[in-house]
Amino acid sequence: MKPTLFQLHLLLATPVVLLGTQVAGQLAPASPAPALLSGLGLxxxxxxxxWWRLRHAFSEPNPLGGGPPEQIWTADTASEVFARNFARTGILLGVALAISVIVFALTGAHEPPDQALEVLSYIIQGLFVLTAFTLTITSVPLDTASHDAVGDSRKSMKRINQVALGGKDLPLTEHDRLVALRVAIVAPLRLRLRGFGITxxxxxxxxxxxRNIALGEGDxxxxxxxxxxxxxxxIRIPYVAGQLRRARHYASENLPRPLAERSSANVEDR
Incomplete structure (x- = not known):
């Protein structure tokens, strides 16, 4: 499943599962079992x-687990990193959604429709905030990987970012070219995860x-x-899209050709 479809899948699944729980609770208010079974079934x-992706996401060592800054990542690194974050977010939201279904089925699904919908909206908001926070947190190791590779020199970091993300043709040392390659590989993943979090x-x-419109509330x-x-x-989308395009171009131009082609194919498959 591609990243955009994954995001839409999660955005759709959360309200549909909880709405299904509420509908079953309204149709059979005498027992929480129908609401519980409907929600968990959905x-x-x-x-x-x-499930197939979650099974394999953690089967390989974590690519961000260490290594010298000058180490060149393999062609599969980008797809492996994204798969781990993909799986981590999906698992956390799935567990949180299962807990929410159980609590909602036992307590609020059988309440009057207006009251039940209000409670449901707060639950959905809580799950969305949790997912946004998780996606933001999962981007932190990517920042760390880039920072560790560059080192503490702000001047060096600025120069490397100008080359890897800004598309500028500046002279770099051999070490800095390797670091710029890592930054260019990491940047699309980091920006994509943060974009998911903002969504x-x-x-x-x-x-x-x-909810405010439905209830006639809010200022x-x-x-x-x-x-x-x-x-x-x-407003920010064009700027970020430009960084993504330039980072991918730099990575494809500086990876050995067979690796670049395989890396691009793997990322698209993810």
């Missing part, structure tokens, strides 16, 4: 397409926005904040 249905945070705001700030953050995200 969760398993959505989790099934991801889930915007989804969190969108759920709260929808002008509640409506302006999501719009402002969405505008800022849209």
């Amino acid at each position: 969760l398993l249905l959505f989790a099934a397409p991801l 889930f945070f915007l989804a969190f705001l969108a759920v709260g926005f929808g 002008i700030f509640d409506f302006l904040l999501p719009a402002l953050l969405l505008l800022l995200a849209l």
